[in-house]
Amino acid sequence: MNNFIGRIDTYFDGCLNLMYLDLSSNKFTGNIWTGFSRLVEFSVSENRVSGLIPASSFSDNCNLKGLDLSVNMFHGEVPREISNCKKLVMLNLWGNKFSGPIPSELGSISTLEGLLLGNNEFSRVIPESLLYLNNLAVLDLSYNNFGGRLQEIFGRFRQLKSLVLQGNSYIDGLSSSGIHKLTNISRLDLSYNNFSGHLPAEFSEMVGLKFLILAYNQFTGPIPPQYGDLSQLQALDLSFNRLIRSIPPSIGSLRSLLWLMLANNSLTGEIPGELGNCSSLLWLNLANNQLSGRFPPELANIGRNPTLTFESNRRSNVMIAGPSDCLVTKRLLTMDYSPFGFIYTILTRKICKNVWDQLLQGYGFFQVCVKGSPVRKYRVSGYLQLSGNQLTGEVPSDIGKMQHFSVLHLSYNQFNGELPVEIGNLPLVVLNISWNKFSGQIPREIGNLNCLQNLDLSHNNFSGIFPTNLNCLNELSKFNISFNPQIAGQIPNIGQLATFEEESYLGNPLLHSRLLKLQDPTVPPLNSGKQALPGEEESEDGFWWKALLMEYGCGMAFGMVMLCICVVKVEPKWVVNNVEGLHQLKAVRPWKKNGSRGGGRTI
Structure with a gap:
């Protein structure tokens, strides 16, 4: 992360042996450098590069394995010539203004594992050819404003491990979408839509599911107790819906659960003591519901031993991360006055990915106090x-x-x-x-x-x-x-x-307190036992103005007397000189007092 500026469209033409180029998280502008296809990896993410992507950028001998153009200002259609990059493993176009159809030619890139097309303006037709990308693990089509009902084609992407469709204004329910048939999937994010109806109990058939994110929708009814069968689940986010009834005790069976987010619903009943069996549960948010009853003593057992979950994550393969992961990280860690808050001001995608990976693997990124020790340690908290x-x-x-x-x-x-x-x-x-x-x-x-x-x-x-x-x-x-x-x-x-x-x-x-004026805010302030009449409020500055006027008044009276003596005794010059000197002395003295009382202010 730097703050480099300027254009890049011709800057690297002479670098014939260059293979890897990462220009991300800067402030570059202008058009894209069209020679990037001869590289192995090219990233210009999180800049201000704009314009169209020329079809000629994708030469017949394209060597690219990784192309990251995310979070810029590119527009227009994605050239179908991108299919010339037969070695491409990761394509990230997230966060631009690409429009038109998703190129069906992408289906010919058999090596493709990550396709991140979110936060653009693509049409809602999903090419059938993408179904034949057997290596495709991550598909992110979030924030394209598809609208309408969820496309049935998503229920046929059996190869996927991560499907992100947040922020697309989808409506209606999910029961007929067939999405529950994605038995290989480990992450499903359908948040920030307008889905309604009951939560599908069929999601319990997705036995490999680790992250189920359904927040910010309009789901109603109870939480299906079958969700307690998702033994590998690490994050369940159902917050900001219209869910009712009690929290199923079966949730307590989820030993790998790290996050349980049920805030801002209409849940009732008591907090089940069975949640205390969630030995990995470190982040629990049940705020703004209608839960009643006592604080179950068993709840104090949550998060007592997350080590097994962290060790499992350290052994597993790292999944391709996109900008949507940052959105999830922010949401799952968001707390008023949270110790995580300092991250948000420096949260680039790379930092976000690093934070996310550290959390999932149990590595702390800020120091916490440890009981019985004066030394603070880096721990997940x-x-x-x-x-x-x-x-x-x-x-x-x-x-x-x-x-x-x-x-x-x-x-x-x-x-x-x-x-x-x-x-x-x-x-x-x-x-x-x-x-x-x-x-x-x-x-x-x-x-x-x-x-x-x-x-x-x-x-x-x-x-x-x-x-x-x-x-x-x-x-x-x-x-x-x-x-x-x-x-x-x-x-x-x-x-x-x-x-x-x-x-x-x-x-x-x-x-x-000797420093603070503490008063009962429901009782009007007293003024030394005397009710102040309108116009009687006095300030320190007001006092000195009155003193000034009094001294001038006295001076004027004395001056009139001296004037009379001057006229009677016929000594005008001597009298006038003294009266003028007296008036000058009187005029200077109160201004000095005002300056002293005002903390050295000059008027």
């Missing part, structure tokens, strides 16, 4: 997101077992009782338990969470003395303890807690 439900009761002390979790989000529920002190054993970066009914003292053990960056305890019923040892949390950047009216004590005048504004402490009448 998960999250538990249960906010926006109707969960009740106490949080069990078993929560202290969740040693692989750095984000705990329990806000907007009805949890009550004391917060277990065992929470201080976790390597937390984010702890949000706001808008509940927690009571008792805030555990001092929270002050031991040295990696904590975000702490929100607001809108609860905590009481007792404010734990000043929270001042030792040097990495804390967001803090809120507002509206816990029974908390008493003094906010430290120095240290980390002194860096936060009044909003972090509002609604706590027993809490005091």
Whole structure:
């Protein structure tokens, strides 16, 4: 990733021995270099190159095995002469403005393993010739706005291992599509469409499925319990649909499951304790449903031993990755105040692929605190997101077992009782338990969470003395303890807690600070016991203006007296000189005072 600029259309003509050229993630412009077909691999992805792709670019002796033109501004039709590249293994045209038909001639490139045509404007007709690409493993046709019902031809791509069709405005159900017959597939992404109806129970026949991404659709009805038979499943994302009823306990049979994303549905009932059997489950998001009941103690067992899943991924072949993988990575890792957030500002496709591969193989890419050790270590760290439900009761002390979790989000529920002190054993970066009914003292053990960056305890019923040892949390950047009216004590005048504004402490009448003006926001401010009448508000600057006017008034009165003496005694010159000098002295003095009171401001 650099910031090189300029044109590339003729720059490499003289490089006759060049075989591999990677110009990705720069700011190159102009037209494409037409001599790329003599290379083995050519990438100009994530630039600003534009124009048509000339048919003459694909010579009869094309040597290309890899061609990546993704995320540029190419337009027009893809030349059918691309079929001259008989050795082509990966073709990535994702993220341009290509239009017209998908060339049927692509079906003659028998070596093709990856075909990434997403985020373009291709017509919705899928060439039958592509069915004969026996080596084709990855097909990405996302964001082409195909519309209508899912094309039945996709149910015949039996050779595929990854099919990505997100963002195509598809409608209706999936039961008649035959897509469940793709028994070799390991990744199916149909997110960001308008599919409706019930989730097909037939997906359980796709025994090799590892990633099932159906988020952002309009699916209704319950989650099929048969999904618990997908023994190799590592990610199940059904969030942002209209699913109802309870979470099937059979999901607890998925020992390889790393992600379970069911947020923003209408699920009801209790969280099944069987989820605790998901020993690999590190990322669980059940937010914004209507789940009720208690926090099952068994839930603290999730993610206790993901090693077997990670080791299996290290042994498996690396699948061709495209820009759609970045979209999935962002979605699966997205959390408010997530420790993953820093990635998004530098997320090129290569960085994204690296992050994704590291996660799947269990290699951490940021340091976390480790219990009992002052040294931070690179570890994969998960999250538990249960906010926006109707969960009740106490949080069990078993929560202290969740040693692989750095984000705990329990806000907007009805949890009550004391917060277990065992929470201080976790390597937390984010702890949000706001808008509940927690009571008792805030555990001092929270002050031991040295990696904590975000702490929100607001809108609860905590009481007792404010734990000043929270001042030792040097990495804390967001803090809120507002509206816990029974908390008493003094906010430290120095240290980390002194860096936060009044909003972090509002609604706590027993809490005091020498630096902040803490008031109950429901009570109007008092003015020394006296109601100020309209026009009586005074500022410091207003006081000095009044002083200035008073001194001028006194000076004018004195001047009139002296003028009278001057007239009577006939000494005008001496009197005039003195009066003028006095007025100059009076005029200068208040301006100096104003400058001093205003912090050195000049007027």
